[in-house]
Structure formats: C-alpha cells, structure tokens
Amino acid sequence: MTDERAHSALFAEPGARWRTVAYGPILCLIILAIEMATSSSVHWFALVFCGSLIAMFVVLQVIAGQRHVSVELTGTTLRDGTETLPLTSIDAVLPERDDDAWDDEDWEAARALGELSGVPRRRTGIGLRLADGSLVQAWAKDHRTLRTELTAAIGQAPEPDQPSDDSAPDTDDEHSENGVDR
Known part of the structure; x- marks a missing residue:
C-alpha cells in the first residue's frame, strides 16, 4: 500500500x-x-x-x-469518535444483522468503539472481530459504505448474503413470525 x-x-x-x-x-x-x-x-x-x-x-x-461522533477510515486506521483502531488489529468484519432473526448477533452486545457508552443515536453498529478474538462495534450513519470500505481495507472477502451450498435449509416448510406460509 x-x-x-x-x-x-x-x-x-x-x-x-x-x-x-x-x-x-x-x-x-x-x-x-x-x-x-x-x-x-x-x-x-x-x-x-x-x-x-x-x-x-x-x-x-x-x-x-x-x-x-466523527468517523474516519484511512488505509491504516479506523477512528470512531475518540478511539483509533489500527486495521492490523481487525481480524474480520462480521455480517450484517439479520432483521428476520429472533436472536441478536453476539457482536450487538459488544463494546462500541469510542468513549461513549454505546452506539450513538442515528448511527448503526458494525460488528468487528479483533485479532485477539474479542468483539467490538464500529458505527456510522452510512454504515453500508463504511462496511464496504472497511472490508476492502482489511483485505477480507465479502460475506455472501445467501448460503450458496446445497446444505442450506429448505425454506418451503418455514413459516413466518405470524404463522403465514412464505
């Protein structure tokens, strides 16, 4: 680089x-x-x-x-608020939260970067797994662009949205939350 x-x-x-x-x-x-x-x-x-x-x-x-509440991503660091994180300490950008899932993702309960007590209002959290195995949340208003740029900056292949292998569950027998067939 x-x-x-x-x-x-x-x-x-x-x-x-x-x-x-x-x-x-x-x-x-x-x-x-x-x-x-x-x-x-x-x-x-x-x-x-x-x-x-x-x-x-x-x-x-x-x-x-x-x-x-400012965010800056460079080729070497990610800064969310007052906390700066070197990109070399980020192991992976975790997949986006599934809105249809009943359970929260593990990273949603993780500490938010910066010195605030959580993800600031009108911002969306992005799960990160650090090199030491711990989870943190980066955040931004335009979280999708930050996720894309961050994934490219750490050289990670993007996570597929849908399972591509044949072992994916058959969705014909699933029901939605209110009991109506999909």
Whole structure:
C-alpha cells in the first residue's frame, strides 16, 4: 500500500457541521426583517442576544459532535469518535444483522468503539472481530459504505448474503413470525 493511500481518508463522517452555527442567527435576521417590514417595534437587543446565545450553544455542540461522533477510515486506521483502531488489529468484519432473526448477533452486545457508552443515536453498529478474538462495534450513519470500505481495507472477502451450498435449509416448510406460509 502506498504511503499516500495509507493516510488519505477512505471514508469520513464529520459528526457535526459548522454551518449549523449559522441557523440561529439567520432565523433572528429573518425575524428582524419581518419586524422592520411590518413597521412594528424592532427588538434589536433581544434578537442580537438570542442569535449570539444560540450560536454559542451550537458551537459547543459542533465541537462535541466532531470530537465524539466523527468517523474516519484511512488505509491504516479506523477512528470512531475518540478511539483509533489500527486495521492490523481487525481480524474480520462480521455480517450484517439479520432483521428476520429472533436472536441478536453476539457482536450487538459488544463494546462500541469510542468513549461513549454505546452506539450513538442515528448511527448503526458494525460488528468487528479483533485479532485477539474479542468483539467490538464500529458505527456510522452510512454504515453500508463504511462496511464496504472497511472490508476492502482489511483485505477480507465479502460475506455472501445467501448460503450458496446445497446444505442450506429448505425454506418451503418455514413459516413466518405470524404463522403465514412464505
């Protein structure tokens, strides 16, 4: 692998975007324009105060989002939040959760990468088996793209979605959860 490819981002999610800081002040400017257009009393101090206060709170949220909920995959590392994992320590990317299965996958109860207590909201976990045999969860909003890029980065053949051998169970005799034949 070339040095340039090793350090360039194969996948990245920023966690939060700086443009969101402008939403509160823009809303206050719209209210200011409406007040000026309707010839009512203009609340200069209140609008400037509220716009700047909203912007300051959102700056804190963006900083926290970029630190704790961002994801970056390079040719050598995977970073989820504040935790960086070398790709050499990843043994396998585990198959996606089967939505029709009754039982949870083992990796769904595993520790999530980063310093948060679990997979962040609006993110989906991806099961990883590490070289020492332990299981962890990577996570991302666009989990399918991260799964594809991560599988390619560690050089693993993708898991087939359907069993391809003849020993697969015959699905003609199976019933769905509510008892209706498939």
